[in-house]
Amino acid sequence: MTAPASAAPRPGDLEPRPGHGSRRWRVALLGLGGASLLAGLDAALVALGVWAPVPAAHLPGVHGMVMVLGFMGTLISLERAQALRQPWAYLAPALLGSGGITLAAGLPVLGQLLLVQGAAAFLAVYLALWRRAPLPLVAVQVLSTIPALAAAALWFRVDLAALIPLLAAFLVLTIAAERAELAQLALGPRAVPILLVLSAWVTGAAASALVWPDAGARLLGAGLLATAAWLARDDVARRMVRTTTGLRRYNGAALLAGYAWLAVAGLVWLVGGAPGSDAAYDVVIHTTFLGFGVSMVMAHAPIIFPAVLGRPLPYRPILWLPLALLHGGLLFRVVGDALGRGALWQGGSVVTVVSLLVFAASAAWCVVRA
Known part of the structure; x- marks a missing residue:
């Protein structure tokens, strides 16, 4: 997500831009990401062993890709296509969203092909942005799509569990690069050199984890921990959370909570290496992609969604509810992992699913009220 958390949408951002897709098409592409989200949440419920609307047995096996590339990949690539303002750029979110839905529908080979094509189109979008502005920060964004x-x-050919470091590198580098782009004044002149070092470290570590799982995981953990510490120290979130303005405080809280969960993921990888138990695997996945990734989505929704929807999504206090449910549920889930799963783990996991549904409903309500 690429709008500064401290800025309000500009009037021009709320209107459809000519020559690169109408509001209706953008909303339809956003709907593909939303459908992937619903499919991924249904898959999570199936994996938890609780009631699910569609109890298909294949869903838990595709849950990770549907959520990371089908949902988050669609949202991020849609916003980047909006920035490029070229009709072909919308192929990236269209292919990624379609891939997520196809996987959920039980067509694995076709779904995988669509995800590969969507990730390649996403890389092409970033390359086009880099040709327009050949800056180091944009180069890091180009690099972030290569692990995806x-x-x-x-x-x-490779089990999904072995690919988690690559997916983590994609998400973390994408968000870190765009936070650095948006908050350069707050991060200071050292932001770009620091980001370049961290991006090279995280990418190399994620790649090495394919060959040397334990050593690569520890290197990745160190890189994620350093990234979280850097963002928490230098980003504007700490100042924003101390303000009395609703949107600024909400954004600051969501950012800081996300950085904290990223630090937890990095610490678990650094200390434990490649996850050797279901509990450790569960912790690193959900602290990275839920605690960090989804918290970033919630933080920027009032800023980014208006540019995509063509309608304002004003901040309302109700947005605190899904944010609290997300982090509270994830805390119960992690504690449950430490205690050997059980009712606490299952209950916390269900709460995180509910948090995303409440967030979607709250965002829709804010749009309607606007």
């Missing part, structure tokens, strides 16, 4: 493309392509 590699993970989608390798999934034909």
Whole structure:
């Protein structure tokens, strides 16, 4: 997500821009990401062993890719296509969203092919943005899509569990690069050199984890921990959370909570290496993609969604509810993992699913009220 958390949408951002897709098409592409989200949440409920609307047995096996590339990949690539303002750029979110839905529908080979094509189109979008502005920060954004493309392509032959470091590198580098782009004044002149070092470290560590799982995981953990510490120290979130303005405080809280969960993921990888138990695997996945990734989505929704929807999504206090449910449920889930699963783990997991549904409903309500 690429709008500064401290800024309000500009009037021009709320209107459809000519020549690069109408509001209706953008909303339809956003709907593909939303459908992937619903499918991924249904898959999570099936994996938890609780009631699910569609109790298909294949869903838990595709849950990770549906959520990371089908949902988050669609949202991020849609916003980047909006920035490029070229009709072909919308192929990236269209292919990624379609891939997520196809996987959920039980067509694995077609779904995997669509994800590979979508990740390749996403890389092309970033390359076009880099040609427009050949800056180091944009180069890091280009680099961030390479692990996503590699993970989608390798999934034909490699188990999904082994590809988690690549997917984590994609998400973390994408968000870190765009936070650095948006908050350069707050992060200071050292932001770009620091980000370049961290991006090279995280990418190399994620790649090495394919060959040397334990050593690569520890290197990745160190990189994620350093990234979280850097963002928490230098980003504007600490100042924003101390303000009395609703949107600024909400954004600051969501950012800081996300950085804290990223630090937890990095620490678990650094200390434990490649996850050797279901509990450790569960912790690193959900602290990275839920605690960090989804918290970033919630933080920027009032800023980014208006540019995509063509309608304002004003901040309302109700947005605190899904944010609290997300982090509270994830805390119960992690504690449950430490205690050997059980009712606490299952209950916390269900709460995180509910948090995303409440967030979608709250965002829709804010749009309607606007």
